[in-house]
Amino acid sequence: MIYILQSLVDAISLGCLYALFALSIAMIFGVARIVNFANGDLMTVGGYSLLLAGALGSIPTLVVGLALVVALALMMERLAFRPIIKAPMPTLMVMSLGVSLLLQNLMLVFFGSRPQGVSFAQFLAEPIVIASVRISALNIITIIMLGILGGGLLYTLKRTSVGIQLRAAAEDFQMARLAGVKANRVVAASFVISAIMAASAGMILALQVGTASYNLGGRAVILGFISTVLGGLGSIGGAALGGFMIGFATVVAQIVLPTEISAFRDAFVFTAVILVLLFRPQGLFVAFGRNLRA
Amino acid sequence: MSLVIENLNVTYGSVRAARSVSFTCDPGQIVTIVGPNGAGKTSVLNAIAGASDGHVAAAVSIDGEPLTGKQPEDIVRQGLALVPEGRRIFSSLSIYENLQIGSVARGDKRQALADIESMFERFPALARRRDSAGGTLSGGEAQQLAIARALVSKPRYLLLDEPSLGLAPLIIAQMFDIIRSLQADGIGIVLVEQNAVAAMELADKTLLMLTGEVRRSATSNSGGDLIADYFASTLVEGGKSRK
Numbered sequence: 001m002i003y004i005l006q007s008l009v010d011a012i013s014l015g016c017l018y019a020l021f022a023l024s025i026a027m028i029f030g031v032a033r034i035v036n037f038a039n040g041d042l043m044t045v046g047g048y049s050l051l052l053a054g055a056l057g058s059i060p061t062l063v064v065g066l067a068l069v070v071a072l073a074l075m076m077e078r079l080a081f082r083p084i085i086k087a088p089m090p091t092l093m094v095m096s097l098g099v100s101l102l103l104q105n106l107m108l109v110f111f112g113s114r115p116q117g118v119s120f121a122q123f124l125a126e127p128i129v130i131a132s133v134r135i136s137a138l139n140i141i142t143i144i145m146l147g148i149l150g151g152g153l154l155y156t157l158k159r160t161s162v163g164i165q166l167r168a169a170a171e172d173f174q175m176a177r178l179a180g181v182k183a184n185r186v187v188a189a190s191f192v193i194s195a196i197m198a199a200s201a202g203m204i205l206a207l208q209v210g211t212a213s214y215n216l217g218g219r220a221v222i223l224g225f226i227s228t229v230l231g232g233l234g235s236i237g238g239a240a241l242g243g244f245m246i247g248f249a250t251v252v253a254q255i256v257l258p259t260e261i262s263a264f265r266d267a268f269v270f271t272a273v274i275l276v277l278l279f280r281p282q283g284l285f286v287a288f289g290r291n292l293r294a
Numbered sequence: 295m296s297l298v299i300e301n302l303n304v305t306y307g308s309v310r311a312a313r314s315v316s317f318t319c320d321p322g323q324i325v326t327i328v329g330p331n332g333a334g335k336t337s338v339l340n341a342i343a344g345a346s347d348g349h350v351a352a353a354v355s356i357d358g359e360p361l362t363g364k365q366p367e368d369i370v371r372q373g374l375a376l377v378p379e380g381r382r383i384f385s386s387l388s389i390y391e392n393l394q395i396g397s398v399a400r401g402d403k404r405q406a407l408a409d410i411e412s413m414f415e416r417f418p419a420l421a422r423r424r425d426s427a428g429g430t431l432s433g434g435e436a437q438q439l440a441i442a443r444a445l446v447s448k449p450r451y452l453l454l455d456e457p458s459l460g461l462a463p464l465i466i467a468q469m470f471d472i473i474r475s476l477q478a479d480g481i482g483i484v485l486v487e488q489n490a491v492a493a494m495e496l497a498d499k500t501l502l503m504l505t506g507e508v509r510r511s512a513t514s515n516s517g518g519d520l521i522a523d524y525f526a527s528t529l530v531e532g533g534k535s536r537k
Contacts, residue, residue, distance in 0.1 A: 161394070161398070164387065164391050164394055165398060167384070167386065167387060167391075168384045168387060168391075168392075168395045171384050171387070172382055172384060174345055174366070175378065175382040175384070176384075176395065177345070177365070177366040177367045178343060178344075178345055178366045178367075178370065178375075178376050178378065179370065179375075179395045179396050179398065179399070179443060179444075179447065180367050180370045180371065180396070180397075180398040180399025180400075180447055181367060181395065181398050182367050183365070183367060
């Protein structure tokens with residue numbers, strides 16, 4: 001019973017982390033139709049920013065790290081994507097690969113290839129014990145983070161003018177512009193929201209492994225894409241749910257599979273993803289009638 | 295003071311969709327463009343609104359200010375709005391949110407909110423559904439919403455592309471009443487219509503487009519020849535399928 005509870009928290013927390021990856025990818029894709037591989041490097045920068053904790057203290061580090069990642073995302077949008085925003089999708093994707101490689105190599109130059117230990121708020125590593133159930137504090141923080149960020153995103157999209165513009169642009173970009181939505185502004189807004197998700201995800205990742213390295217976000221960005229496609233391209237909520245399902249299933253597979261093969265849990269999870277996509281290529285939660293911008 | 299289109303050309307690769315199209319539209323005037331499928335009518339409207347997928351060469355100005363080469367979001371801020379073919383309602387946004395998007399171009403936010411409310415008075419069918427998703431509207435309601443969304447931007451000139459397409463006859467009559475009332479408000483209207491005869495009755499000026507060119511133009515009281523030409527043209531060109 002205790003084991004089940006602990007595992008449940010593990011599963012939910014990994015699901016929440018993957019949902020963050022997915023939201024970060026889906027936000028930019030939904031509005032700008034950019035498959036942005038450089039999002040993984042935004043996560044990496046978020047992870048590295050925790051190295052500042054020794055000098056700045058915990059809370060300022062989080063603020064500075066977040067600001068750094070958002071600023072980098074805005075620079076990326078302005079310098080790399082805005083000039084070619086009308087280019088075909090593959091061109092934009094190659095641009096994002098280029099930006100990603102550039103950032104990775106810059107980080108290699110600055111930090112070297114060896115992982116750097118992050119020592120940030122030691123209590124996060126300690127388990128919280130409630131009635132003999134030991135739960136990692138970081139897992140709880142991850143769940144709370146998704147709650148706050150997801151709630152904030154929902155509020156932004158439903159209740160604010162920029163959020164309504166983002167939704168309109170995600171559905172029909174050109175019509176939104178004809179109605180007066182400023183193209184550059186909504187695309188930049190999608191990059192800012194995506195960067196907030198990426199920074200948080202990167203920090204959690206670095207805290208989980210205890211180190212930051214130049215390829216910290218590499219796997220995360222792939223997981224984000226898979227989740228987005230599984231949930232349904234163009235559906236923000238679908239992407240988050242897709243990510244949650246993959247993360248949750250990964251922990252469940254780890255537990256349910258016999259010990260000899262549980263190391264191959266990812267193979268099982270992604271076989272399931274492939275099967276789902278074979279039968280529902282449009283994704284699980286895609287809204288009816290949504291069409292992609294050409 | 296008018297919308298002036300001079301020498302408008304639209305090309306898609308090697309295909310010339312519109313050639314040397316010129317006309318003017320004054321405030322409170324209805325200019326109707328008729329012609330068979332593929333004549334370039336929609337290409338002309340999209341080019342004026344800055345939404346053309348092709349290459350556009352033209353001199354377009356609105357009350358003396360040039361529009362050529364501007365982005366669609368800037369053109370709507372200068373007082374010209376397009377109600378596109380197929381209405382293009384944001385189906386996942388509510389009726390109210392669709393109108394909010396229409397008001398994004400407005401600098402006077404408070405007055406814009408009041409104008410959204412006035413749309414619900416003008417189009418009572420929308421008022422009953424203000425929180426429903428745009429995708430749930432019938433064709434006639436969706437067309438009303440598309441027009442209302444454009445009106446919230448407070449345009450001086452309105453481009454209407456096939457507003458009666460796919461609507462029942464009774465609803466079409468309603469749509470023409472709405473267009474008349476917009477004219478009465480002093481808005482200059484450029485109307486592209488399949489429903490050529492009804493549209494010409496409404497128009498102060500009618501242009502007949504064939505294969506990308508304005509072949510004939512007529513004022514309201516000399517439209518007879520144009521109608522004859524129009525029907526001749528549909529007989530010749532009507533077999534060509536719409537792209």
